[in-house]
Amino acid sequence: MRAVFLNGPSLQDLQKVELADPAPPGRGQVLVRMRAASLNFIDLAVAYGQYPGVGYPLIPIADGAGEIVAVGDDVTGLKIGDRVAVHPKALWTAGRGTMENTSAMRGATLPGALREFAVLDAASIVCLAGHLSFEQGAALPIAATTAWNALTCAAAGPGSTVVLLGTGGVSIFALQLAKARGARVIITSSSDAKLEQARALGADETINYATSPDWDEKVIQLTGGRGADLVLETVGSATFPRSIAATRHGGVVFTIGFITGTSTQIDLMPIIVNMLHLQGNNTGSVEDLAKTMAAIDAAHIEPVLADIFPLDELAAAFGKLSSGPVGKIAINIDW
Ligand SMILES: NC(=O)c1ccc[n+]([C@@H]2O[C@H](COP(=O)([O-])OP(=O)(O)OC[C@H]3O[C@@H](n4cnc5c(N)ncnc54)[C@H](OP(=O)(O)O)[C@@H]3O)[C@@H](O)[C@H]2O)c1
Structure with missing residues (x-):
């Protein structure tokens, strides 16, 4: 063969x-x-x-x-x-x-x-x-199994807000599956053209992280000051602290990616005070x-x-x- x-x-x-x-x-x-x-x-x-x-x-x-x-x-x-x-x-x-x-x-x-x-x-x-x-x-x-596990971990459904970082393989499956589950999706990208594609696939809100590096503050605004129920952390070092800041009290940061590296400095206090769930995943x-x-x-x-x-x-x-x-x-x- x-x-x-x-x-x-x-x-x-x-x-x-x-x-x-x-x-x-x-x-x-x-x-x-x-x-x-x-x-x-x-x-x-x-x-x-x-x-x-x-x-x-x-x-x-x-x-x-x-x-x-x-x-x-x-x-x-x-x-x-x-x-x-x-x-x-x-x-x-x-x-x-x-x-x-x-x-x-x-x-x-x-x-x-x-x-x-x-x-x-x-x-x-x-x-x-x-x-x-x-x-x-x-x-x-x-990619799809990982996206599904993230949404299931956070029990994403009607009334939930899910934040997806970038328009790569995992994020796009998470977008499609989140919409099928009735959740609201906020997605980020470095490209307005890619964000248009994400909208065509059902994304409710889009943020260009290149022109709006404070995308976590935008997530807070878009959720009425509350924060997202789930951030699917596909990126790693470059985004992790902002992912924590974008998550609501008791919400989930589903940690899977390391495109920008695996080490970063974070303030533990928001994790403690907001009682966040940090969940790792291996496919x-x-x-x-x-x-x-x-x-x-x-x-x-x-x-x-x-x-x-x-x-x-x-x-x-x-x-x-x-x-x-x-x-x-x-x-x-x-x-
Ligand atoms: N642990 C697990 O279970 C598991 C499972 C699957 C994948 N992964 C990991 O998850 C990561 C993503 O996988 P993938 O297959 O989706 O990768 P991918 O298809 O290569 O997507 C990468 C995307 O990340 C986005 N990105 C890069 N830097 C960014 C930043 N600073 N902020 C926001 N977005 C940024 C870019 O989106 P734009 O082009 O839109 O800017 C890029 O297209 C990888 O590290 C992979 O190894 C882990």
């Missing part, structure tokens, strides 16, 4: 290779023909040697989707022809995350999406909603992806793909992710 190797920590080290065909799926496993992948920040970290614990060569890209072409013994609820999203946290099927079940990651410590066939545990995949393409389905596992379980998929199905959400690249243009796909697209970058797996 064909696959792509990342032979070292550089985009110059991507190479198409020929590998032995996989063995038939064993008990509880399925064989999936991979059809699409989607990029996340973690794939950049792996490609540049900034992700701990990986060894090269490896098969890159954490998120993928494909179709089942063979089913092993004792697999229930799945059949040949089913279209599925492949969850990158292969061992975290349900329940609480632990050190053991969250550390294994496809595209990093386990083979990723860029291969013709994959033998997978049936418990690590989720059937795609019928209206999704393979590329849209591949966009879901990390989510297969069960969380299944709940996200059900919501995307029920609300008929169309995942926003900024671009779809062929396998021969992988370096361009990574470049586009770095350029700050609105939504997700997908890769069509066609050899």
Whole structure:
């Protein structure tokens, strides 16, 4: 079968290779023909040697989707022809995350999406909603699951105000899912054009953080002095203190991102006095992806793909992710 190797920590080290065909799926496993992948920040970290614990060569890209072409013994609820999203946290099927079940990651410590066939545990995949393409389905596992977990953590619904930072993959899924849950969305961006796109997707209020660096004060104004129920912290060092300032008494700062770094100086007093909930997150379980998929199905959400690249243009796909697209970058797996 064909696959792509990342032979070292550089985009110059991507190479198409020929590998032995996989063995038939064993008990509880399925064989999936991979059809699409989607990029996340973690794939950049792996490609540049900034992700701990990986060894090269490896098969890159954490998120993928494909179709089942063979089913092993004792697999229930799945059949040949089913279209599925492949969850990158292969061992975290349900329940609480632990050190053991969250550390294994496809595209990093386990083979990723860029291969013709994959033998997978049936418990690590989720059937795609019928209206999704393979590329849209591949966009879901990390970004949409994380967005769903944030909204669920804050019980976002009618009457809630959710603040989203930037118009990247997680924020755009959070925007679509928050609107489906009936919440009000305030979103920030460095670009008025991107904010227009966010409005077209349902954003209620927009703030340009480049021209209004005091976006936290604007959030306070827009919430009548109260603050947001949830800030989805996708950015890290550059925004964390303002995210705390933008959150209401008892609200949630859902901390997931580190685009601008992981260390910052914060005043603890607002966290204490306002009784904030600081919640970290490490993607989510297969069960969380299944709940996200059900919501995307029920609300008929169309995942926003900024671009779809062929396998021969992988370096361009990574470049586009770095350029700050609105939504997700997908890769069509066609050899
Ligand atoms: N822990 C987890 O569970 C988890 C899961 C998924 C992702 N993540 C992390 O979350 C982060 C975001 O992921 P993503 O996939 O959404 O990334 P992405 O698609 O690359 O989006 C990045 C966006 O961040 C925005 N941004 C950059 N600097 C900003 C600033 N100072 N203020 C506000 N927005 C800013 C930009 O928006 P504009 O272009 O609109 O300005 C940019 O497009 C990454 O660090 C990723 O590793 C963590």
